[in-house]
Amino acid sequence: MSQILPIGGGKGGAGKSFVTAGLGALLAKQRKRVVLVDLDLGASNLHTMVGVKPPDNGLHRFMEKSVSDLELTAVPTLIPNLFLISSAQCSMEIANLYYQQKMRIIKALQTLPYDYVLLDLGAGTSFNTLDIFLTSHFGIMVFTPEPTSVENTIRFIRTVYLRKLKLLMKKHSFHSAVKDSVDQAHRGQLNTPDVIDRVLRYDPEKEALLRGTLARFQFSMILNQFRKINDAALGEKLQIVCNRHFYSDFEFLGNIGYDDRVHDSINLKKLFVHKYPYTETATDLKGITQQLVSVCRTKRQLQAANHEKLQ
Ligand SMILES: Nc1ncnc2c1ncn2[C@@H]1O[C@H](COP(=O)(O)OP(=O)(O)OP(=O)(O)O)[C@@H](O)[C@H]1O
Ligand SMILES: [Mg+2]
Numbered sequence: 001m002s003q004i005l006p007i008g009g010g011k012g013g014a015g016k017s018f019v020t021a022g023l024g025a026l027l028a029k030q031r032k033r034v035v036l037v038d039l040d041l042g043a044s045n046l047h048t049m050v051g052v053k054p055p056d057n058g059l060h061r062f063m064e065k066s067v068s069d070l071e072l073t074a075v076p077t078l079i080p081n082l083f084l085i086s087s088a089q090c091s092m093e094i095a096n097l098y099y100q101q102k103m104r105i106i107k108a109l110q111t112l113p114y115d116y117v118l119l120d121l122g123a124g125t126s127f128n129t130l131d132i133f134l135t136s137h138f139g140i141m142v143f144t145p146e147p148t149s150v151e152n153t154i155r156f157i158r159t160v161y162l163r164k165l166k167l168l169m170k171k172h173s174f175h176s177a178v179k180d181s182v183d184q185a186h187r188g189q190l191n192t193p194d195v196i197d198r199v200l201r202y203d204p205e206k207e208a209l210l211r212g213t214l215a216r217f218q219f220s221m222i223l224n225q226f227r228k229i230n231d232a233a234l235g236e237k238l239q240i241v242c243n244r245h246f247y248s249d250f251e252f253l254g255n256i257g258y259d260d261r262v263h264d265s266i267n268l269k270k271l272f273v274h275k276y277p278y279t280e281t282a283t284d285l286k287g288i289t290q291q292l293v294s295v296c297r298t299k300r301q302l303q304a305a306n307h308e309k310l311q
Pocket of ligand 2: 016017018040120121122
């Protein structure tokens with residue numbers, strides 16, 4: 001089964017596309033079959049990060065229904081084993097997907113025949129972004145050391161949580177006070193842990209369902225554009241705060257150093273890890289790729305063990 005890895009985080013420009021391209025290339029170099037899917041709909045640029053021209057084939061063909069299999073819209077890149085599904089040729093309206101269109105994409109993503117399916121998401125917390133992020137129980141968030149980026153990351157996690165809770169409450173009947181608490185939390189009038197407290201008070205028999213659902217999520221965090229003047233422990237601190245306040249697993253994968261050559265590689269339309277493989281930033285990306293492979297393996301083993309226990 002493929003490992004779907006959505007890459008998001010609230011803030012624009014943090015480096016989601018740069019990290020997606022780098023991780024994808026490094027996984028492919030380990031002989032994994034990898035596809036990168038550009039889901040920054042309406043603002044796609046992942047093709048440039050991996051050094052290919054906007055391909056004629058891509059997501060637009062799946063959206064127009066001229067092909068029914070999303071796999072047929074993937075194009076090869078210069079790196080063996082690394083493929084791209086680009087949305088560069090999609091029409092402008094693609095940014096505002098209809099519900100049916102979104103569900104069709106989500107379903108198709110789950111059947112892509114690769115070892116890793118990396119989803120490059122846009123900034124912000126639109127329902128489309130959140131629902132695509134929730135395609136998998138494993139999500140990656142990219143942030144920078146700026147306080148605004150850290151704030152947006154926490155807001156992104158809260159919104160993902162509230163979206164998940166809302167979907168859960170649509171599927172199972174919850175007390176109206178619990179449902180109201182999700183809306184209040186959305187308006188910023190209540191903290192996310194308070195929603196759980198309401199469940200304990202009004203729907204105690206749903207506690208296991210709620211905790212079980214949230215505990216299945218594994219969030220990995222990457223701090224990009226790290227500079228020497230920044231706090232080297234910032235990522236670990238954020239990991240501790242998130243593990244304390246939310247009910248999922250948060251893992252900090254590491255820092256990626258700021259390097260002006262990232263800008264140069266994008267200007268040259270070349271994949272950074274290919275053009276500058278021996279820089280500190282490329283080494284950081286390699287270390288994070290190793291961490292990621294190991295976290296994915298552990299999570300899969302845990303899930304398999306839980307599955308066996310239930311049978
Ligand atoms: N490690 C880095 N060192 C130096 N510059 C970087 C680094 N990572 C990203 N950048 C710069 O930040 C810019 C934004 O990166 P990128 O497009 O990957 O962000 P993004 O999060 O995908 O943005 P958006 O939300 O707009 O999709 C790049 O054009 C590049 O110039
Ligand atoms: Mg991007």
